[in-house]
């Protein structure tokens with residue numbers, strides 16, 4: 321479903337955020353992308369979502385070379401992916417409802433269905449009752465769960481989650497993993513970035529480990 325073939329990412333200042341990284345995530349797999357701060361995890365996710373482009377190598381999403389994707393195909397590519405950004409990327413002056421409903425609103429979904437789906441997904445992430453709250457008034461962990469609900473509400477076939485448990489206590493972190501596992505069992509392919517090796521070990525799911533922009537290890541615990 322996702323394939324990186326000798327992918328490098330050199331930034332404008334000459335620094336390599338990724339070097340010669342090759343790995344794949346099969347359809348229906350749940351894979352962790354792990355490594356310390358600065359290892360290149362967010363860079364990998366941004367390259368898949370095509371908010372960044374590689375300076376070398378090839379990235380395939382569902383067999384399609386993303387370097388060849390432009391215009392309306394790029395919109396479709398992004399719509400097939402549920403992205404949970406490390407910094408949430410919420411509209412802070414809008415309500416929780418508006419944020420979570422946004423992906424459905426741009427697809428022209430009716431108000432009634434929108435309300436039902438927002439209810440379902442906010443409940444799934446433990447945020448029922450927050451619909452009328454402004455995003456700017458939420459705590460970090462609450463924002464993170466709103467961002468997760470927004471990413472899942474379109475039932476995307478690929479989910480990219482960047483440190484979605486980063487600001488959460490243990491029990492809410494476990495809940496987020498459960499929600500992602502549930503989406504995975506319903507057919508979504510999941511790539512989740514986390515620096516939390518304990519989490520990776522305890523779930524025993526496949527992982528790819530980066531250090532200094534290079535892949536240093538991959539496998540299963």
Ligand SMILES: Nc1ncnc2c1ncn2[C@@H]1O[C@H](COP(=O)(O)OP(=O)(O)OP(=O)(O)O)[C@@H](O)[C@H]1O
Pocket residue numbers: 331332333335336337355356357358359360361362363364406515
């Ligand atoms: N636009 C940029 N210009 C220059 N360097 C960058 C840029 N974006 C990222 N980097 C560098 O690339 C490296 C990888 O960054 P990335 O954000 O992918 O790390 P990460 O593994 O997600 O870290 P964290 O766990 O802290 O989120 C870092 O050293 C970072 O400073």
Ligand SMILES: [Mg+2]
Pocket residue numbers: 361362363406482
């Ligand atoms: Mg990061």
